[in-house]
Amino acid sequence: xxxxxxxxxxxxxxxxxxxKNILSNQDxxxxxxxxxxxxxxxxxxxxxxxxxxxxxxxxxCFQAAEQLLDKTGWDRSEINxxxxxxxxxxYLIPSTSAILQDRLKLPKTCITLDINLGxxxxxxxxxxxxxxxxxxxxxxxxxxxxxxxxxxxxxxDKSTYPLFGDAATATALELxxxxxxxxxxxQTDGSGYEAIIIYDGGGRNLTSKKSFNxxxxxxxxxxxxxxxxxxxxxxxxxxxxxxxxxxxTTLNHFHRSLDEFDFLLxxxxxxxxxxxxxxxxxxxxxxxxxxxxxxxxxxxxxxPLTMLxxxxxxxxxxxxxxxxxxxxxxxxxxxxxxxxxxIVIPEITEQEIIPLKSDKE
Numbered sequence: 001x002x003x004x005x006x007x008x009x010x011x012x013x014x015x016x017x018x019x020k021n022i023l024s025n026q027d028x029x030x031x032x033x034x035x036x037x038x039x040x041x042x043x044x045x046x047x048x049x050x051x052x053x054x055x056x057x058x059x060x061c062f063q064a065a066e067q068l069l070d071k072t073g074w075d076r077s078e079i080n081x082x083x084x085x086x087x088x089x090x091y092l093i094p095s096t097s098a099i100l101q102d103r104l105k106l107p108k109t110c111i112t113l114d115i116n117l118g119x120x121x122x123x124x125x126x127x128x129x130x131x132x133x134x135x136x137x138x139x140x141x142x143x144x145x146x147x148x149x150x151x152x153x154x155x156x157d158k159s160t161y162p163l164f165g166d167a168a169t170a171t172a173l174e175l176x177x178x179x180x181x182x183x184x185x186x187q188t189d190g191s192g193y194e195a196i197i198i199y200d201g202g203g204r205n206l207t208s209k210k211s212f213n214x215x216x217x218x219x220x221x222x223x224x225x226x227x228x229x230x231x232x233x234x235x236x237x238x239x240x241x242x243x244x245x246x247x248x249t250t251l252n253h254f255h256r257s258l259d260e261f262d263f264l265l266x267x268x269x270x271x272x273x274x275x276x277x278x279x280x281x282x283x284x285x286x287x288x289x290x291x292x293x294x295x296x297x298x299x300x301x302x303x304p305l306t307m308l309x310x311x312x313x314x315x316x317x318x319x320x321x322x323x324x325x326x327x328x329x330x331x332x333x334x335x336x337x338x339x340x341x342x343i344v345i346p347e348i349t350e351q352e353i354i355p356l357k358s359d360k361e
Contacts, residue, residue, distance in 0.1 A: 002184070002186040002187065003183075003185045003249070003250065003253050004127075004183075004184055005181040005182065005184065005254070006127070006130040006131055006134050006181055006182050006184075007180070007181040008134060008175055008176060008177050008179050008181075009130040009173055009174075009175060009179065009182060010174050010175075010176040010179045010341065011172070011173055011338070011340055011343055012072060012140075012173060012174045012343060012344060013072050013171070013172040013343050013344030013345060013346075014068070014169060014170070014171050014172075014304050014307060014308060014343060014345050015064045015065070015068040015071070015169065015170045015308070015345070015346050015348075016064055016169045016170075016301070016304060016308045016309075016348045016349070017060040017061070017063040017067070017167070017168050017169075017348070017349045017350070017351050018060065018166065018167045018168075018295065018305075018349075018350055018351070019049045019050055019051045019052060019055055019350070019351060020350040020351060021049065021050050021051070021052055022047050022050070023047060023048055023050050024046065024047045025039065025040050025045055025046055025047065025048075025162045026040075028158075028161070028162050030155060030158060030161070030220065031158050031220055035220075039158070040162075042270070042271065042272050043162065043163055043271055043272065043292070044270060044271025044272075044274075044292040045162060045163060045165075045270070045271075045292050045293065045296040045297070046293050046294065047293075047294055047296075048150070048162075048164065048166075048295060049165050049167060049296075049350070050150045050165065050166055051150060051151065051166045055148070055351070056090055056148060057086050057088035057089075057090075057096075057146045057147055057148045057166075057168050058084070058089075058090050058096050058099060058100055058103075058144075058168075060146055060148075060166070060167065060351055061084065061086075061100060061144035061145075061146055061168040061169075062100060062103055062104065063168075063349060063351050064168050064169055064170035064349070065100070065104055065142055065170040066104070067170075067346055067349055068142075068170045068172055068344065068346070069104075069172075071344050071346050072172055072344050074140060074172065076104065076105055076106055076107070077107050078139060078140050079106050079140045079141060079142055080107065080109050080111060080138045080140070080141070081110065081111045081112075081129065081133065081136075081140075081141035081142070082097055082100060082104075082110055082111070082112045082113075082141065082142045082143075083097060083112075083113045083114075083115060083125060083129050083141070083142070083143045083144070084096050084097035084100060084112070084113070084114050084115070084144045084145075085117055085121040085122070085124070085125040085143065085145040085146075085300050086114070086115075086116075086121070086144075086146055086147055086300065087116060087117070087118045087147055087149075087300075087329075088147045088148040088149070088151070089114065089116075095112065095113070096114055097113055100112070100144060104142075111132070111136075111138075113128075115128060117300060117330070118299045118328055119196075119267050119269070119299055119300065119302075119326055119327060119329050119330075119332075120186075120267070120300070120326040120327060120328060120330065120332040120333055120334055121145055121300025121326070122145050122169075122267075122300050122301070122302075122303045122304055122324065122326055123184070123303070123324050123325075123326040123334045123335070123336045124186060124334060125143050125300070126143070126171075126182060126184075126324075126336055126338070127182075127184045127186060127336070129173060130173070133173060133175050134175070137175065138175065139174060139175045140172070140173070140175075141172075141174075142170060142171070142173075143171040143173065144168065144170050144171075145168070145169050145170075145171065145300050145301055145304060146166075146167055146168025146169055146299075146300065147167070147168075147298065147299035147300055147301060149164035149165070149228070149297070149298070150164055150165065150166050152198055152226065152228045153227065153228055154214075154224070154228075156214075156220070156221075156223070157217075157220075157222060157223045157227065157228075158220040158221060159218075159220075159221055159230050160223075160227075160228050160230050162296075163230075163270060163296055163297050164228075164296055164297050164298070164299070165295045165296030165297065165298045166298065167295060167298040167301040167302075167305050168301055169301050169304040169308075171304060172344070179339075180339045182336060182337070182338045183250065183254050183336065183337040183338075184250075184334060184335070184336050184337075185246055185249055185250035185335045186332075186333075187242065187246060187332065187333050187334060188332045189242075189331045190330065190331070191331075192234065192238060192330075192331040193330065193331070194231070195230075195231045195234040195235050195238065195331060196228065196229070196230050196231070196235065196329040197228075197329075198225075198226060198227065199225045199229065200225040200226050201226050205225070207226065210225070211224060211226050212224050212225075212226065217229070235273075235328065236273055238327075238331055239269060239273045239276075239277065239328075240273075240276060240277070240280070242327065242331075242333055243327050243333060244277060244280050244281060246325070246333055246334065246335050247281065247323070247325055250335040250337065254337065258281065258283065258323070260321060261287075261321045261322060261323045261337070262314075262320045262321050262322065263287050263288070263289060263311060263322050263323070264281070264283055264287055264288050264322075264325065265288075265289065265306055265322055265323065265324050265325070266278075266288065266303075266325050266326075267302050267303060267325065267326040267327055267328060268290065268291055268292045268295070268296075268298065268302035268303075268305075268306060269297060269327070270292065270297065271290070271292055274288070274290070274292075289306055289311055290306065290310070291305050291306040291309045291310055295309065299329075300326075303326060305348075307322075307345070308345060308347075308348050309348060312345050312347070315340055315343055315345050316342065316343065316344075317342060318342060319339065319340060320339070321338075321339050322339070322340065323335065323336075323337055324336040324337075324338065
């Protein structure tokens with residue numbers, strides 16, 4: 001099993017940036033007012049930050065990273081590792097992490113790496129960046145995590161459009177001998193890859209004229225093959241089947257108790273799933289913060305965004321023990337047990353659309 005720990009790596013700070021544009025689900029006129037009210041109660045999403053045309057995940061990551069570097073006072077020449085965790089890359093090639101290395105003016109000695117993960121991305125990303133730091137001795141690194149999920153959500157698909165929001169985060173990590181280990185339990189089940197999928201546009205199904213044909217897939221669900229298909233029942237069943245056992249196995253393996261953790265931070269899938277998981281674990285609501293109401297499901301950014309929007313002051317002012325649980329697209333899921341120690345955690349920033357120079361071709 002992929003159960004392991006990484007010592008001597010500390011989270012020094014976390015920041016986040018979201019698009020300035022906000023959409024309310026009360027204005028979602030594709031469905032009736034009665035259905036809107038029911039949907040909001042079920043998924044817990046009242047409004048979402050939505051990227052404008054031309055606004056990318058890397059734009060938001062860049063601003064989050066700039067803010068964090070300013071607040072930490074880090075010397076950019078000392079940052080030798082940058083990882084970009086996202087399903088919303090700038091181009092098919094090259095890697096977005098390489099573009100961000102140049103944009104952030106990090107040294108050419110910097111390792112850059114893209115990780116194509118969604119819902120489980122923050123937990124998986126911590127394990128990758130922590131492992132690289134520990135094995136290479138790299139002292140300082142940046143992990144940029146986020147998604148622009150609304151770009152591929154069809155307005156006439158009530159299963160996805162009201163759920164997803166856009167956000168990006170930056171996490172600064174440093175090597176600190178003697179710091180308590182981050183402990184992980186990571187899992188994958190690729191047999192469920194179609195539960196959340198965009199069928200066309202990759203190497204398996206190249207984009208064609210048929211990719212743009214809109215079809216009906218259910219009541220109130222119309223989309224084309226370049227837009228996100230979400231099997232809600234399958235995702236719900238998967239979450240209830242796998243998440244709690246993963247958490248319990250992690251705790252048992254490391255001889256930890258759920259009671260010792262100050263907060264349990266779930267990926268913000270939807271309120272029905274998360275509340276069901278919370279009740280299965282018998283955890284009090286005060287220890288399970290939500291960011292769904294104002295941000296929606298922000299994919300891999302949802303855990304750090306919840307940290308910033310819901311428990312920022314606590315994380316900034318005193319040490320905390322956190323249990324992170326991420327699950328979804330892949331299918332992939334995992335638990336991370338981490339400790340924080342008065343980290344730098346600035347307020348969430350909002351970004352307006354920034355005109356970008358045109359590509360040469």
